[in-house]
Structure formats: structure tokens, C-alpha cells
Amino acid sequence: MKTLPVLDLLVILAYLVGIVAVGIYFSRKNQDADQFTTASGKIPGWAIGLSIYATFLSSNTFLGVPGKAFGSNWNSFVFSLSMPLAAWVASRFFVPFYRSTGEVSAYTHLEHRFGAWARTYAVVCFLLTQLARMGSIFFGIALSLQALTGYPMATIMIVVGLCIIFYTVLGGMEAVIWTEVVQGVIKTAGALIILYLVIAGMPGGVDRVVEIGKSADKFSLGSFRPDFTQSTFWVVLLYGFFMNLNNFGMDQNYVQRYHTTTSAREATRSIWLCVYLYVPVSLMFFVIGSSLYAYYLAHPNLLEAVRMQAAADRLPGGSPEELRRLAATLSPADFGDKVMPHFMVNKVPAGLVGLIVAAILSAAMSTISSGMNASATVFSVDIYRRYFKSDLTDRQAMRLLYIATTVFGLLGMTTGIAMIGVKSVLDIWWMLSGIFAGGMLGLFLLGMISRQTRNAEALTATLIGILVIVWMTFSSRIPDEYAALRSPFHQNMIMVIGTLTIFLAGTLLTRLKRKPVFPAEPSVKNVTP
Template sequence: MKPILNVIDYSIIIIVLLVTLYFGFRFSRNQTSTKTYFAAHGRVPAWAIGMSLLATLISSVTFLGYPGEGYSSNWILLVQGLMVPIVLLGTIWFIVPLYRKVIGLSTYEYFEKRFGLFARYYSSIAFVLRQFSGMGTVFFLLAIALTNMTGGNTFAIISVVGLIIIVVNLMGGIEAVIWLDVFQGFMLFASGILCFGVILFSVDGGPMEVWNIAQANGRTGFGPYDIDFKRLTFIVMAINGAFYAIQKYGTDQTVIQRYLTAKTDKAAIRASLMGILLTVPVWTLFMLIGTALFVYYKQQPLPEGMRADAVFPYFIMTKLPTGVVGFILAAMISAAICSLSADLNSLAAVGMEDYYKKIRKNRPDKEYLFVSRVFVVLSGLLAIAIGAIYINAGSEGVLGIVFTLYAIFSGGIVGIFLLGILSARANRQGVNIAIITCIVFTAYAFLTSTEIGLGENKSLLLDFGRFNFTHNKLMLGVYSHLIVIVVGYIASLLFPKPELDKNLLFSGWNAARKVRKAEEKLKNVSSGISSL
């Protein structure tokens, strides 16, 4: 692909990068404590938090990974996202006030209060591993796309974007990240709708022809629909998506931290619903872009050997006019910056709350704020390094790699969370046994299903013959959660029933809700009598 950017395109990109830096400096004077640095002191309105939740979950993976999958396959990988509102619309009402009531900043403080220090450190380490693997993927996708589009040096692109992200977080904290997310959210919608519209009406025959050709070539639908856990099927993605929804919105620091920035519980719930309901349409939009691209390039010549996740960048560079190209690339860069900024801030929060404060207790907040910024810098530099390593990734679709890594590093966290909120009988000893069991199972499943080498020289990392793990790797995450639930509950029966703070349980929250409703009803009755 021959780079065709001109001064107008570069100017638009530079303006967006300068706006990004502006947000960091704009809110820098507000960052006087760790509470404002990580939770914005309740200054952010609900609608902005909702847009921030959207931008946190949208990155280069959405911008390039989803079109790549839509181009090369059907919509099966979209099933995970479609499960999010189905699962969460019935649970977010409880999850949000739970965290706002029982934790200070770190999500994993809940795990300690419920099951002790081991559960807290295990869940926070799993989160850190997931974040760094995901950040490396975002950097990789962005760098590869921009290298092909501009002819720039891949590592230089990763470095520049990474340094901008570090500066924004270093100066502006979570408040800058959230308002930058709002800016990026509007750019994302505009760029996605613009691209989809252009592709649809560039196909000979228009939208109906896109549908007909895509359907005839197996690019529509969510199948295969058979019950088979060894292959990537609808049932595998649906089950995986249900657990993903709970894990992301119920145990992930990047999301939970947004709940804490709202002024009230109701505002946090409204923000969460807004983020949930906006995210799925965006994922769908970019998957459909890939489907439309497949049809378009059935009618047009495409260079041989092009990776699926390079097709969308190729279309942008060769078919869109000057200025529009710059805007699309700026939106792509902004999407990556926003997602990575949220990751950096949450990693620093976990590093401070779960580790540094445990080692250095009762220190001045000024020291904690300084160390938090050090964590931001170190996390950013490590993410840049991982992104550089990812340049050597194989030919497998990047979205598939992301989902696989997420499944491996999920580590049964949802199982711990569900035991914590639903079972008053589950205790620390039982859950610790379950975590160890989960670690052993995950190691076994990964080692006996992962091949190394090339061509005929490929071999499993560990070969147990017919006892190898043969199911799809996405099921690895599902099984880890189920193992924690089953083993954790059964093992808990061997130890005394714990004495619990009822606020840590769903049953306690539900009882308190019923009391509040009864009090409100009594108050309304009393008001009616007094008015007579």
C-alpha cells in the first residue's frame, strides 16, 4: 500500500494529538490527591462517564480487529458483545452500589473483604496480566495499520503514541481520561458511520447487493450453531460472552473505577447503562464494515496476500478523499489513546491500592500521589515494550488472539465474584483451595492445547495424548470460573461458616432495598394522612 497522506491529513492528525495533550494539561491543576487522581472526586456527570465506559472498551481492536473478522468470517465473534446487555441489564442495579459502598478505590478490595488477602492478590494479578496483554494488542494493531498507511517506523509510532498516553495520565489523571473519552466517542461514531456509508454505496448494487453477496458467501449469521465445545461455535461464544460481561462490568478495575467517579449511585447506574447500550452498536457497526468490505473487494481487485486486518486500512488509504483519511486515522489513534489511557490509570490504581499501600502504610497522601504517577510511567513503558514484541505475532486474527488471552488470564475471577455475592456459606479456605485448583487446571489446559514450532515440526508444549485439553481455548476461561464455583463451594463446607458483613452479599443488598421501599411507602402514607 503506497502512503498517500498529504499535509491536510497530517494536520488533522496533529491537531487531534494536540487536543489529546490539552486534556492532560487542562485538568492537571485538579490532581492534588490520590482521590482526585483516580476517582475525580465525584466531579464528572453521568453522561460523560457513560461515554467514557464506551471509549474504555473501544480501541484499535474494535477499529481494526472487528472489520478484519467481518471480512474473513461471519459475525460469530460479535456474539460475545451481544451477551453483555442480556446479562447486565438485570445485574448492574446491584453491582454498582455494591462497589460504591464497600471499596475505597481498588476493585480487589472487595475480594479481600470477602475471602482474604490471597483472593485479592490473585484477582489483581490476573487483572494486570489481562491488561498488559490487551494493551500490547492495541499498540500492535495501531502501529501495523499506521505503518502501512504512512510508511512510518512501527516502533516509532508505538513510542510516540505511548508517550502521549503517559503524559495525559501523568498530568490529568482519571478526569482528563474521561473527558478525552467523550471527545473520542463522538469521533468514533462519526468515523464508523462515515466509513460504513461510503462502503455500502460504493458496492455495485448498493446495500441489497451487499446483503445478498455476503449471505451467499457465508459472511452473515452467527454460526455454526451445533453444540460442539471443540470448535468456535455460537454456544461457545454465547457462554463465553455471559462470563465476559460479568467479568468486565463486575470485576474489572477499568470499569469499576468509572462507577466511583459518579456523584451518586443513581448517576453511576445511568452511566453504566449508557455505556452498555452504546458499546454493542459500535461493535456491530465495525463488524458490518468488515462484511461490506468483503463484498466490495469481491467486485474490485485486492493485492494478494493481504492480511484480513489490513483490508480496512487499505480501503481508507486508497478510496477515501484527502481530509477524510486524516479524520479517520485521527479517530483510530484517538480510540487507541483513550483505551490505553484508561488501562494505565487503572493499573496505577491497582499498583497503589493493592501493593504499595500494603507495604507502606499510613504514609502522606502526597507520597502516594507521586508513586501513583511513577506507576503510570512504568506501566506505559512496559506496555510499549509488549507492543513492540507483538509485532512478531502470527497470522491468526488479532481479535481471536485477544479473546484467547482474555480467556487464559480470566483465572476464575467471575467464579470468585459470584461465590462472594451469592453464597453466604462460601469462605476463605474453600475459595483458596478453588483458586489453586483453577491455576493447576489452567496450566494443564494451556500447555496441552498450545503448539510451538512451524509446519510439520509443530508440537504441543505438553502432550498427554488422549488426555489433552481439546476444547476451544475460549472455553478455558469458562471452565476456570465453573471450577472455582463448584470446588470453592464444596471445599467451603469442610470449614466453619464465616461471619460476614451483609453488605458484601446480594441477599444483604436485597433486604436493605426492601426496607428502604417499606420506609418510603410508610413515609408516603404518612404524608398523605397529614395532608388530609
């Protein structure tokens, strides 16, 4: 830990002041709920594409991806490779569907299709997913800033969270989108600077990085064996496809943006712009992680320092000897998330640290602010107006959105504080999102594809899917004497199997209902000879 130079503090302060100023500027436009939630549908498609890209490029990507590549390999990059196929499905089917409904909520149509329970279930799944996402991002930003400032992670989350809540409540969706456009540029610039500094400080340069990476199998995309018990290429590809399909097709963060464009064509362009930007940039973060692995291997003193830091975090108050013994047992996977902050603290020149911290802050702010706005929109439309009071005045609707945005920001902050101590921020996010999103996507696909499925079949299929998801999630806790009842699948398969269970069970139940259990008796007529 060290104190940030004054120049870096000024850069960070200027960024925070600029973000708040944007919120204040757009607050003058928020006269009704439509402007707050969809910016009255007047945002150009390229800006929406950059905002979606910025939402994908969260602090989980900025810190978690290099940490994952440092500790293992490029297996998680397969998630990005699945994006084009999910984007094609979304642009072909989902965007025209949502634009034709005119509903700002992604879940209103589920009530028309299956009843109020379906809408409520999807909303609950979405809100839980958002809390998991915001919590993991709060945790990621606190992890890096703790290394720079020495302040407790909980304190950092509270301070940053209050800033995010302030500008999101003031500016609404339009402020969120335009700040994300700027944040997307800042994040990309910050990543390029870090990559340059790592390569420039590496003895032997790129050639040495490639040599070390190859010898340690750092560039592997995972095993291509058809094994679904480990994080193979196919497991991550399936998880990535279903998760990205959920993002583009069911996540209110993205669906809400489809309504902010001037046309369906612009909304489709925004999806593809996001894909064209995110796939190569996410690869760059894996390159950063592998380069950091080579860099720290070439500088054993720095590697030992980050090991000791990780040991100190795991054993607060431990003696030097205890910390050394613990540090010796830690593998790269145990402290991968700490490497990027450590490099920033020790090797990034004054002035550039402030810019990179601003990039990490923007990575957190863009995703959290859009999550807060989307959660508040869903709560307002799908819960409050549905079950409590539907005829709100403009003033009442705005007050409700302000309160809901604040509450969800505070809940996300609390979730992040509860995550302190997790091993990998990327792993915890993938696990929680897979659990909450699997049932939601399965129900949505059932409603869109199986047009003859009705309320009873959908409800039964959803209950079956929930049981499967719960079993897969908690089966590792089954006692050893019942080990045969444990799920053999990798945790990333929860999303895939949960989705397929609901869809296939609903389709099968629909066919069984249409088909009579017993064949009809043939009619016999009296025939006179």
C-alpha cells in the same frame, strides 16, 4: 504505502495537540490521589456511560472486528449480544456493592473475605489482563498507521505510547473520562464515514453487498449446535457473558468509574448507556467488514494488492515470485486485519483520512489511558500501600501514581511490540483475557454468592481452577502419543470453565466441610426397667 497529504497530517496534529491540552488543563486539579483516581466523585452519569462505551470501542473493535467479519462471519457479534444480561447483573448486584464499600479498588474486599492472598491474586490477574489489552491495542494502532506512513510498527508504538503516557499522567481520571467522551463521538463518526465510502464505491450498492454476503455466509452468527470444541454461537455467548461480567463487575477500569459518579443510580445509568450505544455500533463494524469483503471481491486488483501486502509482511525480503506463491495460499482470514488500513490508504479522500486516523488513535488512546490509570491505582492501593508503606502524604501518593502510570504505559507498549506478527489482534486479545480473567471472576463470584466459604476452601478452589486454566491453555502442546490428555474445548471456553471450576469447587468444598464425614453415634442412655 503512501505519504499522507498535508491536510490529513494537520487534522491528526490538531487532534494530538487537543488531547495534550486537555491533559494540561486537568493537571491543575490533581492536588491529591482521590482527584487523580476518581475525579472526586463529581462526574455526571452520562459522561461515565460515554467513557465506558469509548473504552469498549477500542482499536481492537475498530480494526479487529471488520477484519474478523472480512475473514469469517458475524460469529463474534454474539459477544455484544451477551452484554445486556451481564449489564443487568452488574447494575443489580455489583454497583450497589462497590458503592457501599467505598473502596476505590475492586479487589480490597477480597482480602476482607478470604485473606491477603486473594487480593494479591486478583491484582496480578488484573494487571496481566491490562498488559494483554494494552499490548493488543498498541499492535492494532501500529498495524493501521504502518500502512499509512511506512514507518516500522515498533516506532509507531513508541511515538503514540509516549503521547498517551504524557496526557494520562498529567490529567488523571478526569482527563481520561472527558477525552473519552469526545473520542467516543469521533470513533462513531469515523466508522460511519468508512461505511458510507465502502457502500458508495460498491457496484450495485447495498443489494450487491447483501447478495455477496449471503452467498459467502458472511452474516452467520455461528452454528447453534451444542458443540463446545468450535467457535459456535453458544461458545461465544458464554464467553461474552463471563467476559462482560468480569468487565462490569471486576475490571478496575469500570469499577473505578462507579466511584466517579454522584450516586449509585448514576453509575447504573452509565452501564446501560454503554450497552445501548455499543451493541448497535459494534454491529456496524461487522457490517463494515462484510461490506469490505464484497467490495474487494468486486475489485480483484485491490484484493490481490492486499494479499501481496500480507505476504510481504510474512516473508520480508522475499522475491516477487516467492511473494506471489505465498499470497496465493492466503485465505481472507489470513489478511483480514490489513483490509481496513488498505482501504483507508487507497480509497478515502484527503482530509477524511486524517479524521479516520484520529478516530483510530482515539480508539487506542481511550482504552490505553484508562488501563494505565486503573493499573496505577491498583498498584498504589493494593500493592504499595498494602505491603510497603500505608501512610503516604498527598505529595508522595501523587508521585507514586505518576511513576506507576508511566511504568504501566511502557510495559503495555513493550507487550504490543512483542505481539508483532500475530494473525488476528482480536483472537490474541480474547485468548489472553480469557486466561487471566477466568480465575479472578471465579474467586469474586465465590466470595459474593457462597457466603459460608472461608479462606481454606477458597484457596483450594483457586488452585484447582489455576491448574484447569493452565491445562486448557497449554494442552495443545502435549505430544501426539498423549493426545487423549488434550483439552477438547475451544480456547474461548477457558474463561468459562476456569470461572465455573473455582466457583463450583469452592461451593462443593464448603458443603463437604460443613457435613461430617461419618454420622454421629446415637447416644445410649441407661434405662432402668
